[in-house]
Amino acid sequence: MEVSTIVFWLLILIAIGYVITIYNTLVTLKNRYQNGFAQIEVQLKRRYDLIPNLVEAAKAYMSHERETLEAVISARNNAAAVLQAVSKAGAGGAEMQQLGAAETALGGALGSLNVTMEAYPDLKASENMRQFSEELTTTENRVAFSRQGYNDAVTAYNIYRESFPPVFFAPRFGHPTSAELLEFDDSPQIQAAPQVSF
DSSP: OOHHHHHHHHHHHHHHHHHHHHHHHHHHHHHHHHHHHHHHHHHHHHHHHHHHHHHHHHHTTOTTOHHHHHHHHHHHHHHHHHHHHHHHHOSOHHHHHHHHHHHHHHHHHHHHHHHHHTTOHHHHHOHHHHHHHHHHHHHHHHHHHHHHHHHHHHHHHHHHHTSTTHHHHTGGGTOOSOOOOOOOOOOHHHHSOOOOOO
16 A cells, blocks of 8 residues: 555545534534523523512502502413423524513513512511522522523534534534523612512
């Protein structure tokens, strides 16, 4: 066997190994951001489960604030439905934007509830409300942490997917588009976790 033939086959093997590495890296990075979204999903579901309990505890004290309580439940139900749709469809572009919008609306409704509850000293003194408030605040922090991890994983995936030469191989390996970041409204009063204090 000639040296040129050996070199040719060696170059072919190196090229195949490089393409396999690109494929495996794309799969690894995609799985990381999908796992990141699964972590967000867990925390959002926990949050959605806490909100009805919070509203029920507040109802006894806030009988005249029915509209505010209904707005919170409506925003919670909408956000839960969007999360379920995103989970089924996968973390795509339009779906992530819808989830971000639903979470922004829910944050606004919780902020309105917080402002309204300030007018009820008995409610602020309630042990149940303090407990729900603490759990909700903890969950909000977990959502923010999970969202940051997800967005970091999406950024790493997108950078690799759009770099050269993976950009040529990605569509052929089942990675036709970049992943979408999960962004909430940039408004400072909504961006911060809703503080429900009692």
